[in-house]
Every structure is written in structure tokens, then in C-alpha cells.
Amino acid sequence: MAYHVHSDKPVFDLVIGDKTFSSWSMRAWLVAVQSGLPFREIMIKLDEKNTAAQIAKHTDSGKVPVLKQGKRVIWDSLAIAEYLNELSPEAQLWPEDAGTRALARSYAAEMHSGFTHLRAAMSMDLKHDATARHLSSGVISDIERVLKMWKAALQVSEGPFLFGEFCIADAFFAPVVFRFVSYKVKIKDKMIKQYMKNIQAHHGVQFWVEEAMKEKNKLHQF
Ligand SMILES: N[C@@H](CCC(=O)N[C@@H](CS)C(=O)NCC(=O)O)C(=O)O
Missing domain, CATH: 1.20.1050.10 (Glutathione S-transferase Yfyf (Class Pi); Chain A, domain 2)
Structure with missing residues (x-):
């Protein structure tokens, strides 16, 4: 599958919301794809009765996106983007100059x-x-x-x-x-x-x- 989204050997997991609506998830997911690193996508449907409980399995922040790597939990799209930039410097996720x-x-x-x-x-x-x-x-x-x-x-x-x-x-x-x-x-x-x-x-x-x-x-x- 393209982008190693469901890779057997993921470098990290990315917890996201519905692709139709979750703009913050889309931002982090695009950066993850651009990083070139294999990752596993975990999707949680938003605005359902069990959404909060599903998100709480991954983060106390109550929101997606969330990046998980072993015990490390990174939440908030901008922090995730910066972390991915550090994980994959060769992907040049920010401009060189x-x-x-x-x-x-x-x-x-x-x-x-x-x-x-x-x-x-x-x-x-x-x-x-x-x-x-x-x-x-x-x-x-x-x-x-x-x-x-x-x-x-x-x-x-x-x-x-x-x-x-x-x-x-x-x-x-x-x-x-x-x-x-x-x-x-x-x-x-x-x-x-x-x-x-x-x-x-x-x-x-x-x-x-x-x-x-x-x-x-x-x-x-x-
Ligand atoms: N500042 C956060 C905003 C994240 C956010 O608001 N996510 C929404 C979905 S796009 C969410 O998880 N809402 C909680 C819910 O629907 O229960 C970020 O940049 O990641």
C-alpha cells in the first residue's frame, strides 16, 4: 500500500479522526506521509458515543491527531510535525534556508x-x-x-x-x-x-x- 500507512514495521502509530472532517489529523498525516517513514494509521470516528473513550486509550488531551512511538506520546499537530522533522531530517519537511x-x-x-x-x-x-x-x-x-x-x-x-x-x-x-x-x-x-x-x-x-x-x-x- 502506498505511503506504508499500514506497514508491518511501523516507525510510529498515528491516531487520526475521520478523513472527511478532521482537518488537524489531515495536517499531521500529510507531514507523516511526506516524512517517508512507514507508519501505522489508527482511525477513530469522531462525534460518536464512544469517541472520547477511544481517544482516551491513546492520550489524555482528548483530541486527535496523536503520534505514538513506544511509550512516547506526542499530541497536537504542530508538535507532531516538528517531531517528524527531527525523525526524518532527510525529508526536508522545512525549507533548507x-x-x-x-x-x-x-x-x-x-x-x-x-x-x-x-x-x-x-x-x-x-x-x-x-x-x-x-x-x-x-x-x-x-x-x-x-x-x-x-x-x-x-x-x-x-x-x-x-x-x-x-x-x-x-x-x-x-x-x-x-x-x-x-x-x-x-x-x-x-x-x-x-x-x-x-x-x-x-x-x-x-x-x-x-x-x-x-x-x-x-x-x-x-
Ligand atoms: N490544536 C490541536 C487541535 C486538535 C483538534 O481539535 N482535534 C479535533 C478533531 S480535528 C478533535 O480531536 N476533537 C475531539 C473530538 O472530536 O472528540 C492540534 O493541532 O492537533
Whole structure:
């Protein structure tokens, strides 16, 4: 199977939520795939009666994603991404140049801690296909901020990804690309449209989406 997701000799386990809805899981999972390390995926269906109990078997944080390696338990997508970068330095999960790397970290960190309006109004749902109506000023300014950040990076790197090669910052923005697509946010800028296509064409992203489409789940909000 591609990506060694269910490898016989996993280097770590990655506990995730439903692929349709769990944007934080998607971020960590994409970084795991990009690390090139074999791993075992453990999926927990979110928003079920036993979800909390299932998650509690792996972490006290009450949330996924969680990376497990022997007795070591790493939770939170950004900590997992940084740990994977340390486990697999050859995968160059951050850009090589120190200045660009710091910038890419700023992008991932802002995604990780911000965009609350966008996240609340346009929760990730890979099966959603309808225009979002009555966007609040908070959502509009979040969208404008994302587009401005993408454009600034792409103007320097000239693609195909924010800082050239696919890095952790791209993994962190991948769910936003799908929010813009599924809620039909109008985007005119050619460079940004191409970036969104490049994210959608990424081998790991395609695999994640294919698996999400096979899921049978009801509506959740993440
Ligand atoms: N800051 C955390 C956020 C993780 C998070 O909110 N995960 C959601 C799913 S995307 C979750 O596990 N919710 C608990 C639940 O559904 O019971 C991270 O970056 O990993």
C-alpha cells in the first residue's frame, strides 16, 4: 500500500479522526506521509458515543491527531510535525534556508493558532459542495489574510508550493484549500489558483481525499 500507512514495521502509530472532517489529523498525516517513514494509521470516528473513550486509550488531551512511538506520546499537530522533522531530517519537511524556514514556521504557526472565524464558519467537510452565504467580516478578513500570505510566499518561491517544495506549511494550509473549494470561495488570482491545484494534485492529498470519499459519516464540525 502506498505511503506504508499500514506497514508491518511501523516507525510510529498515528491516531487520526475521520478523513472527511478532521482537518488537524489531515495536517499531521500529510507531514507523516511526506516524512517517508512507514507508519501505522489508527482511525477513530469522531462525534460518536464512544469517541472520547477511544481517544482516551491513546492520550489524555482528548483530541486527535496523536503520534505514538513506544511509550512516547506526542499530541497536537504542530508538535507532531516538528517531531517528524527531527525523525526524518532527510525529508526536508522545512525549507533548507534558515530565513525561509523561519518564515515557513510563521505560516504554520499562524494557521495553527489563528483563522478562528474561517475555521468556525467553514469547517472542513470534504463532501461539502455549496457556496457559503452571508460571510461575516471576520471570515472575509481571514480569507483575505490567507490569500495575502499565499501570494507573498508564491511570488518569491514561484511555486509549486509556498516555499518551493512541499513543506509543513503547505500541509497546514491544505485543509484551507479544501475549505475554499468546497464552499466555493471565488478566487481570481492565477498564481493562487495554481497553488490550490498543486495542493489538490499532491499524491498524499489525493490519497487522503480518496479515502475520505469512501467514508460513511454524518455531519460534524471541526
Ligand atoms: N490544536 C490541536 C487541535 C486538535 C483538534 O481539535 N482535534 C479535533 C478533531 S480535528 C478533535 O480531536 N476533537 C475531539 C473530538 O472530536 O472528540 C492540534 O493541532 O492537533
